[in-house]
Amino acid sequence: MNKFFKLSLILLGFGSCKAQNTTSKVNKNQPNIVYILADDLGIGDVSGLNPEAKVNTPNIDKLISNGMTFTDAHTTSSVCTPSRYSIVTGEYSWRTKLKARVLDGYSKALIEDTKDTAPKLLQRKGYQTAMIGKWHLGWNWELKVEENLEMDAKNPYQFKNDISKKVDYSKPFKGGPTDNGFDYFFGLNASLDFPPYVYSENNKLILIPTETMKGDGRNKDFPGGRKKDLVGGQKLKRKGDKAPGFKAEQVMLDLTNKSVDYISKSSEEKPFFLYIPLTAPHTPVYPRDEFLGKSKAGIYGDFIQELDWTVGQIVTALKEKGIEDNTIIIFTADNGASKASFPVEFESKYNHKPSAYLKGRKASLNQGGHTVPFIVQWKNEVKPNTKNNTAITLGDLYATCADLLNVKTDKNQGVDSYSILSLLKGKDNYSRKASVYTDFAGRFSIRKGDWKLDLNKFDKKNSLINIKEDPSETNNLFQDEAYADKKKELTSTLNDIILNGRSTDGEKLENDGPKVWKELFWLKNKKKK
Structure with missing residues (x-):
């Protein structure tokens, strides 16, 4: 009986340890x-x-x-x-x-x-x-020869000219x-319509791109012209280096x-x-x-x-x-x-x-x-x-x-x-008071509560929408003087989010680049005055 009792304790202890080990693998x-x-x-x-x-x-x-x-x-x-x-x-x-x-x-x-x-x-x-x-957030390629290359005036992270022949694809x-x-x-540097067409693993390419991907897209000889080739547009990919x-x-x-x-x-x-x-x-x-x-x-x-x-x-x-x-x-x-x-x-x-x-x-x-x-x-x-x-x-x-x-x-x-x-x-307990959105051109929109304000340097393209009442954005209230205070409130909130360098609570920070850039046309105009 004594031996049986000891054996039982050992087995129970083993079972307990096993259960504890299993639990430790699943940390809720x-x-x-x-x-x-x-x-x-x-x-x-x-x-x-x-x-x-x-x-x-x-x-x-x-x-x-x-x-x-x-x-x-x-x-x-x-x-x-x-x-x-x-x-x-x-x-x-x-x-x-x-x-x-x-x-x-x-x-x-x-x-x-x-x-x-x-x-x-x-x-x-x-x-x-x-x-x-x-x-699609960029990385720094190793170049065959170290040199200063001119950047695109519209994009400080993009080169002005094609650098594909200057890249050393063999280097991390x-x-x-x-x-x-x-x-x-494991994956791709950018969208699947941008070269180079090659997989990377960790910080190196899996294969060296030694071939050329044929470009695809709208056909200029399409009946009625290139703009009519809608299916061709769906297949867009730019010509470039390919593995x-x-x-x-x-x-x-x-x-x-x-x-x-x-x-x-x-x-x-x-x-x-x-x-x-x-x-x-x-x-x-x-x-x-x-x-x-x-x-x-x-x-x-x-x-x-x-x-x-x-x-x-x-x-x-x-x-x-x-x-x-x-x-x-x-x-x-x-x-x-x-x-x-x-x-x-x-x-x-x-x-x-x-x-x-x-x-x-x-x-x-x-x-x-x-x-x-x-x-x-x-x-x-x-x-x-x-x-x-x-x-x-x-x-x-x-x-x-x-x-x-x-x-x-x-x-x-x-x-x-x-x-x-x-x-x-x-x-x-969600504490966000306002959200900011931008488009391809870098134009600004702010959403605060039920209201959304889109700002454009062309006055007719500005919009003020009550999103709760008008989610399809059919009734633009921007020109209605009854909502002048709402426009001021939203613009002021947007200015604070931009100029404070943050939308969360904390010390004021500086954004990279100019304090006021061209897409902030209303602030630039204010600055001129």
């Missing part, structure tokens, strides 16, 4: 985070958000039923680069020297070495961090994802497989942050053959259904790993739908509206340019099939990660980021 205070970013997707492109959509997105819809949908989520800009900068850093991109436009595949690194980022923050708390997909680059908080990176065997049509599959592989091989001892900025449905609109004809919105809809398939593969990988319940899954997009990917003329042809009831598309200040799907599944924490109507921005990732992990951050970092953690948990 440090959930995994998977951030899936579509490229140019409107709220009307998700069937679960738009019953009239001519696409079918069952896997994204499943996230909706399992989680929380933010019905008033916005990017900080209606174009790629500035929007992605805010996601990674938690600040508006116009606080850098990039006041307008986007970067290309040879642009210099936009994120300064001293800038904190969401992945850096997570690294410090023991997270494995990885990025698989499209970067600097200022990319692995220098900004990611332990691992042997690189196929744009295979990129979505490659990114999907890499993401699934990363999840399946992730360590169970440490949580991970996996950022997956995909390339669909941005031009070139290249769905794989197995998705052709699957939607009722042409190749654009087919490409979205391939995107949805990718989401399904990622969620399945989490389930098979046994970690879905302790993973925050975020699905969103970097801006609204593109007119190149899905021409406006196709809205009537296919009876599909990527922006649904909203006005505008990618690159504009209208709601359709920067309102995006934003869906969060976090099982056992976020109430299933719920909606939140708070106006949030994608720049809130930095502060939300800090709040989630109870991290005190430097007061001069993430200066435009606010935590949405309380919203996810059914409370309302």
Whole structure:
């Protein structure tokens, strides 16, 4: 009996240790985070958000039923680069020297070495961090011969002339994802319509681009002229250097497989942050053959259904790993739908509206340019099939990660980021008072409460909209003197956010570059007076 009793204690102790070890692998205070970013997707492109959509997105819809949908989520800009900068850093991109436009595949690194980022923050708390997909924030190529090259007058991060023949593709680059908080990176430097067409892993190219990608796009010999070739426009990609065997049509599959592989091989001892900025449905609109004809919105809809398939593969990988319940899954997009990917003329042809009831598309200040799907599944924490109507921005990732992990951050970092953690948990401690949006040209818009003000140097293009009463922006109140005080209030708030160098509380900071630049025409005019 005595021997049996001792053996029982040993077995019980072993069982207890085993249970403790299993529990330590699943730390609910440090959930995994998977951030899936579509490229140019409107709220009307998700069937679960738009019953009239001519696409079918069952896997994204499943996230909706399992989680929380933010019905008033916005990017900080209606174009790629500035929007992605805010996601990674938690600040508006116009606080850098990039006041307008986007970067290309040879642009210099936009994120300064001293800038904190969401992945850096997570690294410090023991997270494995990885990025698989499209970067589009520039990096510094090694040149064959060190020389000073002239920069584009419109873009301080972009070279005036083509430098592709000056780049030493065999050397590591600097200022990319692995220098900004990611332990691992696989993907592309910029959009899939910009050269060089080659995959990178960590800080080096996987293959040297020794071939040339043939350009594609609108055909000048198209009947009626180039502008009539709408399908050709959907296939836009610029001529440039290409790695042997690189196929744009295979990129979505490659990114999907890499993401699934990363999840399946992730360590169970440490949580991970996996950022997956995909390339669909941005031009070139290249769905794989197995998705052709699957939607009722042409190749654009087919490409979205391939995107949805990718989401399904990622969620399945989490389930098979046994970690879905302790993973925050975020699905969103970097801006609204593109007119190149899905021409406006196709809205009537296919009876599909990527922006649904909203006005505008990618690159504009209208709601359709920067309102995006934003869906969060976090099982056992976020109430299933719920909606939140708070106006949030994608720049809130930095502060939300800090709040989630109870991290005190430097007061001069993430200066435009606010935590949405309380919203996810059914409370309302979101402290953002106003949001700022910019378009491709760097023009400004501010949203405060129910009101939105778009500023343009051409007076007739200014607008003041009550978004709550008029979400489709049909009734412009800018010229109505009854709302003069509202215009002053919004302009004053915008001025403070710009000139204080931050929108969060804290000491006043300086933006990079000039204090007042040309897109701040109302401040320049004031300064002249």
